[in-house]
Amino acid sequence: MTQEIKIDDLFARIDEELIILSEAKQKGEYKWFDFIAALRLLNDKLQSEVHHEYRKRKVSRLVNVFNDLFHTVVQICCNRIISYDKERKILTKEWHIKGGESGERTIEENVAPVWQAHYESLKLPEENWSKQCDVVKFSYLLRDCSDKNDVLFEDSRWDDFLRNGRRTDFRDFFDMQLDLDKCKISFEEYIRQLKAERSVLGRLTKADHTFISKVAHFSVKKSYEEIQRILKALQEQGFVSNDTDISTFYYRMTGQGTPMSNKIEWIKKGKKRKNDISKSSLVYFLEKFVKYNVDQTSDCRNRIAEIFGISLSASTITRSSNCEYKTEIDNIVSA
Numbered sequence: 193m194t195q196e197i198k199i200d201d202l203f204a205r206i207d208e209e210l211i212i213l214s215e216a217k218q219k220g221e222y223k224w225f226d227f228i229a230a231l232r233l234l235n236d237k238l239q240s241e242v243h244h245e246y247r248k249r250k251v252s253r254l255v256n257v258f259n260d261l262f263h264t265v266v267q268i269c270c271n272r273i274i275s276y277d278k279e280r281k282i283l284t285k286e287w288h289i290k291g292g293e294s295g296e297r298t299i300e301e302n303v304a305p306v307w308q309a310h311y312e313s314l315k316l317p318e319e320n321w322s323k324q325c326d327v328v329k330f331s332y333l334l335r336d337c338s339d340k341n342d343v344l345f346e347d348s349r350w351d352d353f354l355r356n357g358r359r360t361d362f363r364d365f366f367d368m369q370l371d372l373d374k375c376k377i378s379f380e381e382y383i384r385q386l387k388a389e390r391s392v393l394g395r396l397t398k399a400d401h402t403f404i405s406k407v408a409h410f411s412v413k414k415s416y417e418e419i420q421r422i423l424k425a426l427q428e429q430g431f432v433s434n435d436t437d438i439s440t441f442y443y444r445m446t447g448q449g450t451p452m453s454n455k456i457e458w459i460k461k462g463k464k465r466k467n468d469i470s471k472s473s474l475v476y477f478l479e480k481f482v483k484y485n486v487d488q489t490s491d492c493r494n495r496i497a498e499i500f501g502i503s504l505s506a507s508t509i510t511r512s513s514n515c516e517y518k519t520e521i522d523n524i525v526s527a
Contacts, residue, residue: 198416199234200442201449202237203250204450206234207386210379217332217333217334217336227258227261231254231258248370255370260378262328266291267290267332269287270289272318273311273316273318274298274316274317276311282300282303283300283302285299285300285301408495409499410484412446412481416442419441419442421527422481425524426477429520432457432459439452440455440456441456444499455498455501460473460474463517470516471502473515474504475515476517477525480525481521
């Protein structure tokens with residue numbers, strides 16, 4: 193059974209493929225990725241998801257990137273037939289290119305038997321250009337690349353949109369109000385910002401000597417919306433810092449998605465010991481919501497230290513049954 197892809201994972205996959213596309217012409221290779229299919233899948237998932245501002249902005253930017261890739265003409269290619277060699281069955285064409293690689297070139301190509309009679313009947317050279325086609329950024333970036341399709345999409349309907357100059361920007365495709373004008377961005381600028389964000393994150397983790405662990409997480413079987421609700425409730429009641437983002441909390445709780453920072457900041461102070469973090473409330477939360485059997489083993493303490501940055505003592509674990517925030521956490525978990 194195929195594992196269902198999460199929205200944040202889909203965002204990450206699209207970003208990764210767009211980076212590959214941006215480097216395709218330079219490297220001469222590209223692994224095929226169907227942008228249309230990804231946007232369709234994204235739309236299907238968003239129908240049943242909460243439309244928070246991060247996702248709204250992200251989708252708006254991706255739609256603008258799609259528009260720029262497929263509606264921005266970087267050059268125009270025209271060709272005419274110069275001659276046809278009846279004996280060798282070879283056709284000679286003259287290409288005239290305007291735009292990214294302006295110039296003229298002459299090419300020869302073998303003619304399939306079904307077309308040989310047609311070319312023999314032509315009066316050559318032809319006086320007019322025989323063909324004109326707009327080359328969008330997408331095609332230009334994939335020129336001379338290996339391992340790519342000859343068509344833009346598997347769905348011929350979208351090929352027709354492009355070939356006939358019919359525009360679509362997916363504005364009405366998503367069941368949410370997109371901010372396309374506010375989030376206007378080109379493909380090149382999106383890639384530049386994406387790489388800059390990754391570079392900053394990489395420098396921060398390197399400088400702090402604390403890398404995001406792909407091991408330290410729990411395996412809560414809850415939806416993104418439920419995890420988001422829990423985080424919001426914890427933040428509203430002061431258990432978790434507002435600086436803890438949903439991507440990190442979601443990953444650390446479920447093991448799904450991509451974390452944007454290393455740890456969940458548990459900041460709740462005790463009712464009696466008002467200057468100290470309430471570690472017993474953290475233990476109680478893990479037992480109630482995560483269903484995690486918190487014990488005194490080093491593996492358990494190391495996992496909690498990695499996820500929350502909190503060191504637990506044996507006495508803290510022992511007295512968790514006397515947690516002073518039981519009612520508050522019970523209400524959060526059972527709401």
